[in-house]
Amino acid sequence: MREVAVVGFTQSPSLRREPDRNEIEILIPVIEALRKQTGLSSKDFDFVCSGSSDYLAGQSFAFVSGLDAVGAWPPVCESHVEMDGAWALYEAWVKIQMGYADTALVYGFGKPSMGDLPLTMALQLDPYVMMPLWPDAISIAGLQARHCLDAGLMKPEDMAAAAVRDRGHAKSNPYAQVKGDYTVAQILAEPFLVNPLRRSDCAPISDGASAIVLAAGDRARKLCDRPAWIRGIDHICEPMDFGVRDLGRSRSTEIAAEKAGAGRDKIDVAELSAPFTHQEILVERALGLSAKTKVNPSGGALAGNPLMAVGLSRIGECATRIWSGEADRAVAHATSGPCLQQNLVCVLEGN
Amino acid sequence: MAVLTAVVGIGQTKYEAKRLDVSMAGLIREAAERALADAECTWRDIDAVIIGKAPDLFEGVMMPELFLNDAIGGAYKPMLRVHTAGSVGGSTGIVAASMVQSGIHDRVLCVAYEKQSESNATWALSISLPFSLASVAGAGGYFAPLVRGYMRRSGAPDDTGIRVAVKDRQNALRNPLAHLQMKDISFEMVANSPMLWDPIRHLETCPSSDGACAMVMEKESLASRRSGKVAWIHATEMRSEPTMFSGRDQVMPQATLDNAANLYKKAGITKPREELDCAEIYVPFSWFEPMWMEGMLITERNQGWKMTYEGATAFDGDFPVNMSGGVLSSNPIGASGLIRFAEAARQVRGLADQHQIDGAKKALGHAYGGGSQYFSTWIVSSQKP
Known part of the structure; x- marks a missing residue:
């Protein structure tokens, strides 16, 4: 290589x-x-x-x-x-x-x-059996979030905490769209946008x-004085049909991460492009991140979500932290398709 | 540095105006299954899947590869969706080849398709946006002035395009997969067909087709062990330039000239007309055969029409072009480039049935798109480089 x-x-x-x-x-x-x-x-x-x-x-x-x-x-x-x-x-x-x-x-x-946008994304679904029902993107994600909650995989507080963390980090990112000091209680007090998702659970x-x-x-x-070397990059696509995959975990992220060697060493920084809080938690778990990893120092996709650029930006945000010496090893994630159907993992290192 | 790579399996659907018997998934699976059968592989043997098609508005599905991936064995594998305008079929073949040439994968499947009966391509190409120039003329309206420009500067006889149209439809009669099967095709028939976009007549244009084409590609160490015939990829090349800017030569764009020069250089070819045995060229409107004979540096500038006129590009000519009937006989847009690449590979494998050129050893596959601004090409051979 x-x-x-x-x-x-x-x-x-x-x-x-x-x-x-x-x-x-x-x-x-x-x-x-x-x-x-x-x-x-x-x-x-x-x-x-x-x-x-x-x-x-x-x-x-x-x-x-x-x-x-x-x-x-x-x-x-x-x-x-x-x-x-x-x-x-x-x-x-x-x-x-x-x-x-x-x-x-x-x-x-x-x-x-x-x-x-949520209705445009409905056109991404199977055109013969799903799309004619016009399920919007937030409702589709809501079904997945409901499954995650009902299966006991996470609590609403966990989801809110992801939003609080990302928006807090985004305060130092001049390119971010949603930023500021929030509390879990504040977010849980919001009305549902699409039950069980609140507005703060969704990327802008x-x-x-x-x-x-x-x-x-x-x-x-x-x-570059300290290039951000790509030590592993891989991507995997699942079937789209919701009935044939486990919506409570991101299997494709797990496989891509393993093939890219994400877990072979410590991860200082991870940048995730999951557009919903429950998906961010699923991706964190799929990457096997520990408490030592700083997740979404830029705020991630939940703080700024320019579709078709948001995944690429995650790789860039990791790279800038390698260049500056803030991180020696970083993992970037990109996703596409409904309910984390397709995922890419890129491992960057300073040495 | 690149790993030598070969085409080891090819599958195509029958090309028709409306394939109402299959879904989009069924259509691409049909081509993919045939490619796997040809390569004597199963779905499990494929490391990655590359899907190509032209604009999503042609079928009305946003990023359809996401729902189609499962139908061609792409579940839990890497999948890429290529889209480079009309050249996309060719680019899909090139991206697939690069997955093996880079040493990343051992064997990949690529599929390109269009199911144009799901929508209306001319509508999809004619959307007018605020503050943008809207031609509302589809592709024919865009290319007609370029053809006029070529006629003026080359002094080509007015009936050159008619001759190409007749030749390609005659070739299509040798290819049972071709969409148009016009047994009574004649010069008079084309000449008397309605003028659509002056100087392009109805029978000088491509049809609108449903169809898919698939290929399996493999690294040398695997392909060398095969007893069957394979097509070795000698060179691939792509070039793009912007649609409009002051001074741009849209009739003979710099991108095609650069593309051709670099392709031949990589393939070690100095005299393409002599060293290549045949070519499958992207000719959606008849006049683009002489134009691309020049654009691919097969002949001198403003001399391309002579190749048509003298019968050089005919099936029994010294430089046969579009033996399969070409885009003028079958045009599932997103697949059309990959079909050219695949037909070039069929020729050098000696597996082109009734449209086989005897002893073809080296062939050119070609695609172009956008406003004559995207070019993707490859050269395949029965021999290793």
Whole structure:
């Protein structure tokens, strides 16, 4: 395996609604800032890969204009996944592994505020038997949360505590959307949004974008004093049908974490992109995190949730903590699909 | 550094206007099962699944790979969904190959599909957004001016496109999977078909099809042990450029020229017209055959139409193109690129049945998309590099 590191990361603030900018206008300054941060120009990227969703943009080929933000001239070696940018990073990492590239630009972006996100996500379900019922994303997650509570896997207090922790951490994150000092009692006093979920159990709806630069070996060492080396990265997809998987644990996160070697050593920092508090608890357990791990120092997805960029941002947030020396070893997580269907785990190290 | 990789199994559905007998899951499973049977594998032998298709609005499902994954044995495996506009089928093949070439997986399955009967592609391509230019013309309306541009600069005879349309439909009669089976196809028939987007006539355009194509790829140490024929991947390449900017040559984009030059360089090819035995090229509108003969550096600039005119690209020509009938005869959009890649592989495996070119050893698979701005290509051979 070639040594590959995250050497650059930039993001836009997560906003409930970008009033004036379209997806590409959100992305342009993010990539521009990344060029400044790394000193690289578009010509220096051997490979470019992005993640976005046509359904968030309400348009076919919405990702095409992302090339305008890259400034893809002369023409670039480029690919796109209809997935979170974390999977675009995986594809770029593969291209570097096969020797096709030494550097890669990866980005993800989404502007879900243009539609009714919970209903849009209903279009992700099986179109023949589930989607015609229009179950919105919060109701689907609510069913899973209800199962977790009824099976005694967690208590409402545990869920509220996850929100309190993440929002507290987010106070120091200028890009976060939901932040501040809350108490468990305060959150439990909220009315249900979709029983048993309260508004504070749900990640916000966020517009935003983020971008990362990967580099191999000595190239990474030249670009960064303390590169965040990718020591393991893997992803697993479960079947979608809720009847054929255990909704009380995240089996795919467990397998991905094992294959990525997450549990082989201490984990200083973990950044999780679970969009509901009960899911965050399930992911923490699947990763086998102990009390020694600082979870979501940025606030995680519960503090800012720019779909299609949120998973990529978790990798970036881990990387910045490696660069600064705050962490020696960090684990980033990304998810996709209803009820944690598909999960990616990335292990980053400073040494 | 890359691990040598081969195509060891190929499966396709019959291409039809409406496959009402199967769901989307049933459609891709049909192709995947055939690819596994060809590769003499089971679902358990597959390490990862790569799914490709064109815009989600074509079927009305957001990220459909999530509900489809289970149908092609993807449960508890890595799964990626590729989407690079019309070139997506080709890109899906390239991403799948890279999973093996990188040494990460031993054997992967890739599937690309479109079930266009679930929706209306021209509608899905014509949504007008606030503050954006809306052509509301579908793909044909977008490409017609590019064809006009090519006709003007090359001085090609007006009937070049008609000849391509007739040739590809005749080839389709050799391919029982092809959607259009027009036994009475003729020059007059194409010439007299209604003008849709001047200069593109109805019979110079691709159909709208349901269908899926699948491939199994394997690393050298496994593929070498096989007694059956495999297609060795000599080179893959992709290039993209923005849709619009001042001075952009949309007729002959820089991205196709760069893509072709780098592809041949990687494959060690200096004279593509002589060294390649045949090609499956993405030709959704007839005129794109001569245009991409130039864009793929098979012939000189503004000379592509001569290859059509002189019969070089015909089944019995010196550089046969689209022996399967091509996109003009079957077009499940998201799959069309992978079908080109797969048909190139079938040729060098010697398994292309009635549309086999005798002795084909090295073949080109090609796809393009967006506003002539995304290109993905590969070269496969019966011999190791």
